[in-house]
Amino acid sequence: MSDPAAPFPDASPPDASPPHRPPLSEVFLAFVQVSVSGLGGALPWARRMIVERKRWMTAEEFNEAFALSQFLPGPNTVNFSVVFGQRFGGAPGAFVAMAGLMGPPLIIVTMLAVLYAQYGDLETLGRILKGIAAAAAGLLIAVVAKMAAPLFTARWNSAPLIAILAFIGVAIMQWPLPYVFLALSPVSIALAWFKR
């Protein structure tokens, strides 16, 4: 169990395996569900499923697994499915989680691609999309706020500062993301190292 007051509890205390290992079919279905609901990116849905509904990970564990997925190159949520799946079920787990996440959207988007090639007129679709996009942005902001909560109550005080600097670098200064990432990560890691 993690102590909510601890900033970054060693998310898994010694010899802790996940509380229970869900069967692969359950992992697959969970990721299918994440993927079919995941309008505007799958992150909010993945967190909702894994932390709030299934309780397969604590909020801190989720943040750490997601940070690892983001640190790896490539699509974050796809990486996350592999990280999560491998942790819970090795290679089959990773494959099953990834297939669950990618399968349904692949089928749906291919059908949309065929329709688009046929008709190519998205006037109505565009209007609907505009409303969905505004709501999707709001949803992502809410998730960021939820993920940030443990950070700002932590005793490790430089964490919020680092998060804010990363935000400013990419969102406000519009510097290339890899540069911001490569510049801030060593500083942040060093601070974490000396803090412990």
Place this chain on the structure above:
Amino acid sequence: MNHDSPLLTLFGYFAMLSLFAVGGANAAIPEMHRVAVEVMGWMTDRQFADMFAISQLSPGPNVIIVTLIGYHVAGFTGAAVATAAMIGPTCMMAFFVTRFWDRFKHARWRIAVQAGLVPVSLGLIGASAFVLARAADNTVMAGVLTAATVVVAFFSRINPLWLFAAGGVLGLTGWL
């Protein structure tokens, strides 16, 4: 090797891009646009924008835009090849890094790296949220809708699909 083969070009390009795309699919969008529209001339600006819209509309990870680009360039095979190239190498990498990572669960360096990456990662997601909100909220009403969604999603556990449905209806009926 035949360099004129569109399948080969698709595969090589997306496999390479996937390994450089730190920060995910949304971070790679400007680079995809540059190549698909300006360098390769696969599609027009407008077509690219439509594909981005469709990829947002369809569920699942945003990376799905590569499937659309692949289909546009070379049909079903193109879609499969582009998608496999974009997710294959990074999935392998994620798999092996995680195994390596978990072996050092209690190493001090690993704990520091992990603790150090969390705030950076969070700041970057925050930046994506900001950029998405700025792109979506070009009217006052859209901004209000975004703000309302933040409040509802933060304080309740209502299924967010309802919020999307509300947004879609407001958009369709011309409120935004």
